[in-house]
Amino acid sequence: MCGITGIFNLERIAPINGALLKHMNRVQSHRGPDDEGYYIDECVGLGHRRLSIIDLSTGQQPIFNEDQSVCVVFNGEIYNFESLVAELSHLGHRFKTHSDTEVIVHAWEQWGVQSIERFRGMFAFALWDKNKRQLLLARDRLGKKPLYYTQTNTGQLIFGSELKVLLAHPEVDKTLRSEMAEEYFMYGYIPDPYSAYKHIYKLNAGHFMLLKPGGKAEQTPYWDLVSPETCHSTDEVQTELIERLSEAVRIRMLSDVPLGAFLSGGVDSSAITAIMAKLQDTPVNTCAIGFSESDYDESEYAHQIAHRYQTNHVSKIVSANDYQLIDKLSTIYDEPFADSSALPTFQVCQLARQNVKVALSGDGGDELFAGYRRQRMHIAEQRFRDKIPYHIRKPVFSSLASVYPKADWAPKSLRAKTTLQSLAMDAIEAYANTMSKLRSGQRQQLFSRNYLRNLDGYTGLEIMKKHANAAPTDDPLKQIQYLDIKTWLPGDILTKVDRASMANSLEVRSPLLDHVFFEWAFSIQSSENIKGTEGKYAFKKALEPYVDHNILYRPKMGFSIPIADWFRGPLQHNLNSTILSDNVLDSGFFSAKTLKHLINEHISGRSNHADALWCLLMFAKFMNRQ
Template identity: 40%
Template structure:
């Protein structure tokens, strides 16, 4: 009998620990309708005293079945589930050997029986991407869990009347008319600093994210909830594998094959990089027919389409590519916050949405190469961090903070100069201690620059907050003798879930496409993180072991090329649109919000438009805020109608 795995979907629910009323289905439907794009193929609801679940379904496997919420035969345990459990067959055999009787082949049912057998220890046994809520009526317990790396989202909030609400996306919670909508000033500061709001916060004070690898337990009649971690990446490196490249290729091949289960068309995102190229090569060899592959490119030196086409020809894929240069970034600045439910500052969300739309015209599932840079040290900032760390260990702290720090402050910020002349960031990192130096490489807007953009009231609200403290705390959890692992560990808790995986989930699910990243298999991640630093980064070249593992899969020229990523020139685009930019950032919802210093915003736009400075990163973040605030204004009338309909 074929394996049955859960469809991708959107989930939502309400729970009141003390009031036994049934949550109205119309309220649950409002929450799931706000996430309809996550599951256009069907819906399901369950309501009983204290609790209600809602579900939107995107059918991937078991197209005729797989209805959710799903309950045990006696109806005492029920689950609403978003994701896939890749080891569900192994778990099923274990549970059957212990007397459990299954009525389907669905991986969803494994959650029900797994809870009965292992209780809250069950999420630690799962291999997959998932976010789910499970209710045990007899025990009066509600369990929520999110996968180890944060591939699937799970948001929650406590409402003023004592109800607990959860949903896949922020929009599922803002569909509730009584949800408080006060913005979190610290989250806004973090967003301006990093380009995303890191877990567990969101832009709303009332809404929180369950962090990756965590579970949450709530109980009937209990005031407090319990939150604990069930998975964490390693904090120390090991001796490594004698044949690390061979071991990696075998592990990656297994991860790719596990993620190819589908009863619908499946393809792969294909850039000119090693990560997606290796995934595509292994998937193409495992597929029974030519694999569909998809690329978005930009004309110029950074165009990845020729490299992607080279891999496509090698494996005979059905390759489709498009030019991403036509994207209207000013228009997308209004759309992106609506898709994400909050401001999101990574402008590569625009081409990511474009490649997701391209893929969705042909397939329902796509494999991606996400995770390779974090696990195998592919980012340029890792090389800079290791070089800076080597200098730190040669220079006394006093010299670094004094002489080098003074030089860094005096050195001009040459945004438009050749890269080899832009030494200010490097000097600054060397002058700082390790964690603060690394934070400087990921920070988009330094404190002085971003606080100058805020209104006096907003500046006062974030006094004493320092986004770098999160990075320092995470890096201190790791081996102090392994600065590379420290940086990777910090990224796995911040940038990967907050930026990369959020971007991929929201843009793909916006067009009802499921994306699966084999490189984020938890066992592969743990194995890769424990490799010694020289296996990942050596001679100034990152992803060393992945390059060696991919040597038999990819053309030699591609293996030697450095990472490019989506390349879009925002600076000139914004310079040409100076008047429109000025109007949007200094009027309308931005002026009415009271969050920003309008004179500072005018000066920022004018300096960029004149060519005196390149403020494209800051301007994009501010456009995200403008789009988000405009969306809030547009939603206000519908919220007022919902309030009126809910009134007795």
């Protein structure tokens, strides 16, 4: 796990500024505190920060082929590198290290761009072929590792693992992208391929760019989920899932440094811990954080799994009212990011790093096996939508939704406004409505008239519709799972974990996101993923011999923090001074009247606007740094 940096002369021949490259690279020293390395020629400059995990003695980057004509800087892990080394060695390639990185340069020599499809792992890398004068930038299939890029007015392509790397270059255009506020307050993050900045982009998951001097920076896809030819039943899942998942876990346990697992006490982390315990003779190193407030604490379930598998368990009880990290979080993510669980995620990464350098996680289970309540609700609503024609549903349920009060304070069963809104929509619009941090009507009230006029009808829904049009299936559940995999997974979950872990110089590996396992699991029948009100049904059934029943079938909890109480107590002044700062009020995005109304209503206790205010706080902290 590392960080990469690059400057490429896309439109001109000019010397690469080595001092600037080094400055940019060192901005992300947290991603690789162990070492740094550089390569510069007349066309390209590459920088690398290393977090040493495999081949500690000879794995320094950049890494070259035999005649030094191919060079790579790499962030991530290639888990099948040993089999690729054997294949490439048989074909005549000579390896001088035991690093997984070296396999990339020889695979490029042998197979060219098609080599990307042979890599099983998480990665973002930049490969320069001096003889062909080609630069290859590539990102893994599901977007576990980030890569940002931009083009300067002087014709240079600048790229790096984090936004802050690009922003350290004086010629990078830092103009904000006007649509980003609409997208952020819908999604809670800025979805790929966009960023907060008009001319800075993210390389999409499962895409590459092959660049030449004088060429264009265009993204090309190399992977996507396809419609499964066969769908697996519960019986097939139970006999095959553990075997397949065990392989995905096993290849992620290769490490030359201490390795462990996150153990939250949920289904997915418990499954990973159980399989790790099955695969190794020594106790698994596990870690968990618990909260002193019982409403937010699930550490007892983590202790239950730790006891069952006799792990070396480290647990730390923190206060759910520990809000001191908020300012740090707002800088870690470089652009507005509204997932409040980033705070406890940072804390558990901080704890893990005290004992291990690599941790396995359960990320991806809810997206892959339909574990979110919103997915079950969508399917239930879709059955209803299918029974009533759209031209009847739309006016009836739109009218009902308009008069039904917004009741965030009420039990979930009584929060019908969103459901009524969704019943008036088509399937994709309805799921986007359910997913939204702030619904369309709320965003309309939040934004200024001038900003809405400038948007000219544009909404973040267009991104969701684009992905829906590319979905490989019309199965209602798999279609929204596909939407989650293309938006929520890379934009929220994987971004959250990457930045929180790398800020602590910790590598996190996700067996459930192994693309081979992922493709197989995506073919499980939807009726086996959701049975009645139970999500992840087939997955849980397969895990029954390994994970306690009360953990498998308890209500999903997740990392949550008491932000509603914070805003009425210790963060009240911070909330006012940050959201109502001159930078925010003068940005042109917001209605000042609405901002003040949201704050006053929440603080008074008349309404609960905690989610909206958290989004605003994170956005305002970003704006105040501009």
